[in-house]
Amino acid sequence: MADVALIMGSSSDWQTMKAAAQILDEFEVSYDKRVVSAHRTPELMADFATSARDKGYKIIIAGAGGAAHLPGMVAAQTTLPVIGVPVKSRALSGLDSLYSIVQMPGGIPVATMAIGEAGAKNAGLFAVQTLALTNERLHDLIIHYRQEAGKMVKASEVELV
């Protein structure tokens, strides 16, 4: 069974959410990806959320845009940690998605990332870091990842000269 469930409200979110998948691939973390919608497939969403822990998932990444109720509704129905990714919407550039996800009532948290691709990438990294609490292989890889990222920043600085 996969460690991470990567869900999104529509297949149109994949362009954004694949940044999370790329990180999970890079760190060789197992995941399942699927479209689940609080609005369009409410029964499927309830079934997914209530069975997610028993299926062996350790963490859920949920991306949605606009009236982005999916991450919060899933969080309400599972004790697994949920990372929310606000997908950039056409009408309001993702501010609606961000507010819908981040403004949870006290008691049911969703770890909310930034709007768009950077948020999806960080969702992947946040999931990896969470799993690294009990996984030395992942911990070593995170340290390596950051060292490499630092080297790239330093290399790009040289190009400014």
Ligand SMILES: Nc1c(C(=O)O)ncn1[C@@H]1O[C@H](COP(=O)(O)O)[C@@H](O)[C@H]1O
């Ligand atoms: N926000 C939600 C939910 C939900 O929260 O359950 N289900 C779909 N959607 C969002 O609707 C947007 C437009 O979807 P379409 O492109 O399919 O019309 C997507 O960004 C999706 O996440």
